[in-house]
Amino acid sequence: MNIGIWVLGDQLWSGQAALASCEQERKHTPVILIESRHYAQQRPYHKQKLVLVWSAMRHFAQELRSQGWQVTYKIVDGFTPALNDWIEEYNITEVRVMNPSDRTFTRLINNIQLNCPINIVPNNHFLWSIADFQKWAKSRKRLLLEDFYRAGRKRFNILMDGSKPVGGKWNFDKQNRQPPRHNLPTPPALWFTPDEITQSVINEIKSLNFPGYGEIEPFRWGVTRQQALAVLEHFITQRLPTFGPYQDAMITGEETMWHSMISPYLNLGLLQPLEVITAIEQAYLKHHLELNSIEGFIRQVLGWREYMYGIYHHMDEDYSQGNWFNHTEPLPDFYWHSSHTDMNCLHQILTQVEHTGYAHHIQRLMVLSNFALIVGVSPQEIEEWFHAAFIDAHDWVMQTNVIGMGQFADGGVLASKPYASSANYIHKMSDYCGNCNYNARDRTGKQACPFNFFYWDFLSRHQEKLQSQGRMNLLLGHLKRMDAAEINQIHSLAHRWRQKLRHK
Ligand SMILES: Cc1cc2nc3c(=O)[nH]c(=O)nc-3n(C[C@H](O)[C@H](O)[C@H](O)COP(=O)(O)OP(=O)(O)OC[C@H]3O[C@@H](n4cnc5c(N)ncnc54)[C@H](O)[C@@H]3O)c2cc1C
Ligand code: SF4
Numbered sequence: 001m002n003i004g005i006w007v008l009g010d011q012l013w014s015g016q017a018a019l020a021s022c023e024q025e026r027k028h029t030p031v032i033l034i035e036s037r038h039y040a041q042q043r044p045y046h047k048q049k050l051v052l053v054w055s056a057m058r059h060f061a062q063e064l065r066s067q068g069w070q071v072t073y074k075i076v077d078g079f080t081p082a083l084n085d086w087i088e089e090y091n092i093t094e095v096r097v098m099n100p101s102d103r104t105f106t107r108l109i110n111n112i113q114l115n116c117p118i119n120i121v122p123n124n125h126f127l128w129s130i131a132d133f134q135k136w137a138k139s140r141k142r143l144l145l146e147d148f149y150r151a152g153r154k155r156f157n158i159l160m161d162g163s164k165p166v167g168g169k170w171n172f173d174k175q176n177r178q179p180p181r182h183n184l185p186t187p188p189a190l191w192f193t194p195d196e197i198t199q200s201v202i203n204e205i206k207s208l209n210f211p212g213y214g215e216i217e218p219f220r221w222g223v224t225r226q227q228a229l230a231v232l233e234h235f236i237t238q239r240l241p242t243f244g245p246y247q248d249a250m251i252t253g254e255e256t257m258w259h260s261m262i263s264p265y266l267n268l269g270l271l272q273p274l275e276v277i278t279a280i281e282q283a284y285l286k287h288h289l290e291l292n293s294i295e296g297f298i299r300q301v302l303g304w305r306e307y308m309y310g311i312y313h314h315m316d317e318d319y320s321q322g323n324w325f326n327h328t329e330p331l332p333d334f335y336w337h338s339s340h341t342d343m344n345c346l347h348q349i350l351t352q353v354e355h356t357g358y359a360h361h362i363q364r365l366m367v368l369s370n371f372a373l374i375v376g377v378s379p380q381e382i383e384e385w386f387h388a389a390f391i392d393a394h395d396w397v398m399q400t401n402v403i404g405m406g407q408f409a410d411g412g413v414l415a416s417k418p419y420a421s422s423a424n425y426i427h428k429m430s431d432y433c434g435n436c437n438y439n440a441r442d443r444t445g446k447q448a449c450p451f452n453f454f455y456w457d458f459l460s461r462h463q464e465k466l467q468s469q470g471r472m473n474l475l476l477g478h479l480k481r482m483d484a485a486e487i488n489q490i491h492s493l494a495h496r497w498r499q500k501l502r503h504k
Contacts, residue, residue, distance in 0.1 A: 004030040004092035006083065008105065009053045010394060011098050012060040013225070013269035014067065017124040018098040030070045030090040033057050038077040040210070043388045046357040047216035050205055052391060055198040055223040056268055062197075063225070080112055087115050099123040101267075101309070102395035103317065126309050127156060127273050127302070133310030143311065143413065146170070149303035158277055158302060159284075159295060171299070172244070172292035179428050180249035189256045190234040191220035198223055213336065213388055214354045221264060221391065228265035232276060235260040236283045244293035248362045250345075250430035255352050259360045260297070263392035266305070277302050308400040311414060320399045322409035323379050325462055331372065331381040332501040335389075343450060344436035345426050346371060357391030364390075365419055367426060369406030374420050374454040375498065376461075379409035417471040422455035444489040450497055457494035460487060 003025075005018045013019075022029040035054050061073045070090075074082040083095065095118045100106050109118060122129055128136070136151060137143055150170055153159060159166045194202060202216055222228050239258045246258055265271045277298055284294040312319075334341035338350035349363045359368065364386075372382040383402040387393045404414035423440035427433045433440040439447040443456060459466065459479050466472040479487075 002091050002093045003096050004032065004086065004090055004094070006095055006097040007031055007033050007060070007064075008097065008100055009033075009035075009057050010101060010268050011125065012056055013125070013272065014064065015124070015272070016098050016269060017121045018096045019064075019069075020124075021096065021121060026067065026069045028070070030072065030086065030092065031064055032072045032074065032083065032086050033061050034079055034082050035073075035075045036077065036079055037075070037208070039079075043384065044211050044213045045388055046214040046353075046391060047205055047210070047212040048214060048219055048221065048357045049391050049393070050210070050212065051198065051201050051216065051219050052221050052223060052264060052357075053268065054205075055194075055201045056270065058197050058201070059224045079108075080114070083112070084115050092116055094119050096121060098125075101125065103313070104395050125269055125272070126306055127152065128306045128310055130310070130313045133306075133314060137310070137314050143314070145303055145307050145414075148307050148310070149299055152302045152306060153298075156274070156277070156302065158281060158298060167291045167295070170295075172295050175290075175292040176244040176296050177248045178245045180246060180251050180431060184246065184249070184251065186251070186254050186257055187238040189261060190231050192222050192227055194219055195223075214357060220356075222270075225270045228262070228270035231265065232260070232262055232271060232279060235262065236279060240280065240283060240293060240297065241287070241289050242293060244290065244296040247296060247360075248429055250349075250360075250363055250367075250426075250432065252348055252431055252435065255356055255358065257360060261358065266301075267392050267394055267397065273301055273305065305397075309396055311404070312396040312400050315410075315413065319410060320383070320403055321380065322403055322411070324409050324411035325376070325407075325465065327373075327376040327407070327409075328378050329376045329498060330502055331377050331385055332375070335368075335372075335382075335385050342437050344438075345430065345432040345451075348432055353389055357389065359390075362429065364401075365406055366421060366429070369402065370419060370421055371451065371454070373407050373418060374451070374458040375501065376458070379403050379407040382407060412469060417469055418466075420455060420458055421451070423449040423451040426451065444486060444493060448493060453490045453493040454497070456482070456487070456490045460491070 003022055005022060007019070035057060040050055058073065061071050065071045072086050076082045086092070087095065093116050095114060095116060097109060097118065097120055099120050099122055100109065101123060106120070109120065112118070136148065140147070153165065198219065202219055205216060222231055239260065243258045249257060251257065262271055262276065266273060266276065280294060280297055283289060334346065335350065338347055338354055341347050345367050349359050349367055353359050369382065379402070383398060386402045387398045400414060404410045406419060408415060408418035423433065427440040438449040440449050442448040443452040456479065459475060463476060463479070467476060
């Protein structure tokens with residue numbers, strides 16, 4: 001048996017299952033990494049996403065070589081010829097690959113015609129394997145994040161005091177979610193200057209003239225495990241102590257606030273979830289940090305991230321096609337071109353995404369996704385956009401976050417009510433409205449904020465469906481008490497704007 005290992009672009013960790021299975025034999029084990037130009041053109045990816053993945057792969061290949069593996073690195077159009085050439089060159093009798101995180105890629109591997117068998121070994125990049133999650137989910141009527149998160153805290157003994165949660169409560173969010181104050185001292189982010197490898201990837205991508213999205217430079221993301229660890233360390237010392245209170249706030253020009261910016265690294269395998277969680281817990285114990293920030297952050301990685309991965313693999317493949325509200329509007333073109341909108345919140349965040357491929361959770365959920373939801377954009381169109389535009393986007397995290405959480409297109413598998421809101425929320429949690437052509441308080445009239453009339457129009461169009469959800473009754477009661485003339489004006493404004501957005 002002559003095993004060769006195929007390492008995929010989001011499996012860049014020397015402890016990953018396929019490499020770990022041949023660790024003892026590494027000097028005699030051929031390894032291949034493949035940059036597929038064809039695969040990269042599936043959608044108009046953010047140019048920085050391509051730089052990140054390809055540069056991280058090239059750096060990882062170097063790291064494996066320095067550890068003694070026999071590494072082949074190919075830059076090609078398609079995977080099959082490159083793999084078959086490699087099989088022949090090294091007389092490989094089994095290609096071993098770790099199960100991809102994305103089902104789409106597993107399908108691709110299963111359909112690939114190779115000159116020897118391919119063996120897919122279970123993925124160890126998540127704390128809960130697919131089988132673990134299925135076992136947890138089997139006995140439950142509803143797959144609630146809160147139950148899953150508590151099970152994770154107990155299973156991995158994180159922030160536990162025996163069988164009880166540290167601090168006596170599972171959740172300290174009441175102390176978090178504060179609106180921004182004036183002159184908040186946001187800590188600077190840790191960015192990097194491209195090295196020679198990264199710069200050559202940037203130059204190649206420029207010369208390929210891909211019809212990608214966003215700006216390729218300045219490229220400031222880390223591309224190695226060492227840099228990813230430095231970002232984690234920077235987060236722990238500079239941002240974690242006050243992560244909690246302002247994690248939902250949005251401030252003009254502040255791209256990352258107190259957020260960790262580790263999702264691109266976690267999703268490529270440059271960081272592992274348990275090492276992140278353990279480092280956070282140790283910092284808490286060592287420096288007596290506030291529990292609301294610590295618990296709030298651990299909930300993201302141990303709770304939300306693992307839960308999204310589990311749900312993605314638990315649901316049928318047609319989950320991505322969900323459309324509970326039957327929304328069919330096209331995506332407004334300003335999502336691709338930030339300068340085409342004069343709505344300040346959207347303009348600010350979309351400009352930031354063009355520059356960096358990044359926005360924090362509330363910017364994604366309560367502004368970018370919320371607007372598409374209340375306008376009635378097709379969930380698949382907005383999902384395609386998120387998938388192309390974000391530096392940390394992968395199929396597993398995209399479907400659950402956009403189709404499920406953001407668009408409620410799964411009818412409530414993931415969220416107990418739609419994340420829809422008027423301008424009130426943005427006005428409270430950001431400073432965007434102060435500099436906008438529209439008035440956050442107006443629902444109708446010339447200056448009315450589109451978030452307002454689209455929100456009330458959304459509630460009115462979907463009253464019956466929303467009533468069945470139960471958790472929107474207070475707002476639906478408010479809608480019923482609204483003056484009929486005002487409702488008519490709201491409908492006609494929403495209608496006019498929809499026409500305008502369609503034809504831009
Ligand atoms: C519409 C929408 C689209 C999203 N798209 C992506 C995406 O493409 N890739 C992605 O990794 N996350 C996505 N998320 C989840 C979350 O917004 C990002 O993980 C987070 O903003 C990344 O920034 P950060 O590392 O600074 O996060 P922090 O706020 O510092 O959080 C720490 C970590 O927790 C994890 N996390 C928190 N929430 C989630 C979640 N809902 N799902 C998965 N992981 C979570 C991430 O790994 C993140 O790095 C999306 C959320 C929404 C609502
Ligand atoms: S007024 Fe409306 S469009 Fe303008 S920033 Fe506020 S929420 Fe956004």
